[in-house]
Amino acid sequence: MMKGVHFLAIVALLSLASSFVSAFDPSPLQDICVAIDDPKSAVFVNGKFCKDLKDSNANDFFFEGLQNPGNTDNKVGSNVTTVNVDQIKGLNTLGISLVRIDYAPYGQNPPHTHPRGTEILVVVEGSLLVGFVTSNMENRLFTKVLNKGDVFVFPIGLIHFQFNVGHSNALAFAALSSQNAGVITIADAVFGSDPPINPDVLAKAFQLDKKIIEELQKKFEY
Template identity: 55%
Template structure:
């Protein structure tokens, strides 16, 4: 006869695994050794004897980013690559600067949920749910307003104010990843076959070629 404690134990383990997006710490810290040749899920730990206080700090979120690009936005991020002390801690933070009418194009973070707080300006922000509904949840955000983009959902922000805008975002991953939809679909290397794109978007080859040219 199965133990009465077996099912609760299995459910508890499954629940814990479902929540564990990033590696769980097994010691006080595991500062990332970014120069290691060892390939694992994450980064190996530096020898604690070589760890310094600088491994746990990052500067620059107070500095406006350069938004002079075709989309009009800039991300300054403190993740495991720029703040090695975040390794195994499951968090990162970023500053987003928006030029007037600047947009962060539709994108996803495959490994993290995003928590966005507007510091300056006015944004339209939204995300789209998965199939079959593809529901858009969109809102206008002012300074002090907060919104969340669930993990893996396609989302975007647009500065609708007359001046620049600033937001601070937190993510529940040390390396949440960024997949910009346009870059991934029309800028992949090697490119996705044109016939696939024509059939997928139900447009002719001229439209596809025009879009592909934008992402070269």
């Protein structure tokens, strides 16, 4: 029964996301453009080399494994399994991708942004506190607790998050309006950049003592 729910969730997300595909990624220039790493005898379209049409097959449009839970044994208690153009080469030029997000009890997908895609998320198991913040100068927070079957949208480029407020594992699927929406996790980018951002800059930006900034950078360094 649960496998059926997962399948329906994915189909629904893909259908919904297809309505805003052309708004962000370049429009396709041909029916299919299966990405290929070898540029020999290939055509360069939308940032990828395309496989010769006669060499394409169904496996170029296929991915398996989303039925498997991701490992949430980490500092944030979540795991994102991504299915974008790197996993399905046939997604090239189609302007859509998918993720599975697993959450341990009280785990979170910490504040982050997708610079190239809007996200639409559906909860399959558990309850999630979700939200996003609008840009300056308002910085208005939109937040809601979602339960099984609920759907929420995170607009392109805005900081957003999900937090498992339940006592058990939670699961969600999300579609994004880009074949590779990108992700910037705020804390990792600010405190874990390589090389590190000057602590004096961050101390002034966050109105914190420089020693606190340096401790945070130690926690996030790779």
